[in-house]
């Protein structure tokens with residue numbers, strides 16, 4: 025962890041969760057809480073609550089909750105460090121630097137951006153001006169790429185040498201650690217560092233503001249590997265960036281649409297043909313992070329991927345992600361074997377524009393694809409087609425759009441609307457269950473232990489009573505035991521919620537926001553007796569086991585001692601039963617909410 029608890033707390037103290045959330049969602053007062061439609065799941069009546077006293081949020085629909093930091097992380101898709109930094113910046117708090125932390129600080133990032141910028145300029149200069157760049161210039165020329173595009177996209181050439189870039193970076197004052205950290209140099213044990221990229225056309229991958237995050241380096245012929253890329257660094261994450269986004273942004277805003285293609289050369293070819301709203305996904309399929317970056321510019325998307333099996337799969341996967349992220353997504357299928365670059369060279373920009381204008385909605389594309397695959401003669405075939413399309417339908421958030429598709433698909437597959445909707449509902453609930461499972465990895469929590477913690481979180485007086493009778497070790501679930509220990513040690517609720525994992529945040533924020541309810545005392549007493557009983561039963565089992573062992577060994581002294589202990593314990597248990605402690609015989613105990621426990 026980069027910052028200590030006090031620092032995190034001071035950032036939280038300086039930001040009000042209600043004020044922050046209300047800048048993003050229209051909050052309405054509701055009792056001691058504020059409520060709104062949940063931003064994390066689809067709903068028609070608000071179950072998303074924000075509580076000013078506890079400084080937490082919780083959605084009772086999708087059970088997501090936590091403190092303001094978690095809200096920023098989820099709502100803005102930021103990692104922890106960035107969420108805290110954002111909140112600190114907002115409140116004008118200067119975060120302390122901790123030199124030895126695992127997380128890089130701002131200055132280190134800046135140095136990596138600088139290393140990349142210097143390298144990009146160096147590579148570009150060689151390509152544009154040097155005699156040594158001639159072969160690369162010829163290659164790009166043969167691929168139809170003009171020097172103007174090389175300038176705009178900052179394309180370059182890395183010399184066929186092991187130590188060409190290293191001295192350049194050093195001269196610019198970059199340390200070896202920074203040069204290696206940027207991924208530009210490679211250092212293997214006992215050897216001098218050397219250039220990662222050699223004899224390659226260099227494509228800088230930039231962010232929206234034009235900073236160079238990393239590079240893709242392509243060979244000049246067909247030798248393998250065709251591409252060498254910047255490895256994961258503190259500023260470059262695979263699947264997080266989009267090639268050409270800085271150049272395309274104004275065009276995307278103007279066209280209110282983005283064309284997604286697979287590779288660098290596709291992006292450049294389209295740009296040269298006068299189609300500017302194009303970015304490259306640089307991977308097998310679009311990722312959720314990439315979709316979120318695009319969403320800042322537009323929510324209309326046309327997929328223009330290679331017309332091969334890999335491209336088809338990429339369309340399927342990307343389409344699913346785009347629908348899930350609320351995009352309107354269309355697919356422009358090219359002729360078999362073509363990619364946008366080759367298509368442009370053969371048929372020209374007008375024909376390509378025609379293709380994109382004739383693009384199919386992703387749902388129609390998937391439907392057509394499934395019909396081709398399975399046919400639609402028999403009932404079985406039609407069911408297979410239905411199974412292929414329903415997962416996509418389940419991701420459509422706009423009810424009107426969904427209704428239109430259901431009508432169309434029902435007609436085409438000759439399936440009743442009611443049956444279609446039933447199938448859709450079952451897939452949706454399966455998705456939600458899956459999502460929930462993914463979000464809640466850990467083992468099942470013990471119901472009674474959960475209840476104990478539930479009461480403690482809601483009621484500090486009860487927590488004190490629990491502390492007098494129970495030790496954290498009495499809880500079998502390690503997660504809950506740890507939290508109980510924290511509460512016993514007197515941490516504030518704020519600190520508690522910051523320090524637990526997401527699954528526990530979801531759980532505890534929900535408990536803390538429930539309205540006061542009757543019968544907490546009774547529930548607590550029940551719970552404590554149950555723990556006492558379980559403890560006793562465990563001791564009895566333990567003693568019994570030792571008793572058998574002593575008997576086997578023929579240890580008479582020990583056997584006698586254990587027998588007496590066992591008798592004591594049995595007596596205690598009888599007494600407990602008489603005083604009416606809850607046992608299975610006394611009927612099920614209830615939680616404070618009145619829900620029967622298993």
Ligand SMILES: [Zn+2]
Nearest residue numbers: 062065083086
């Ligand atoms: Zn929700």
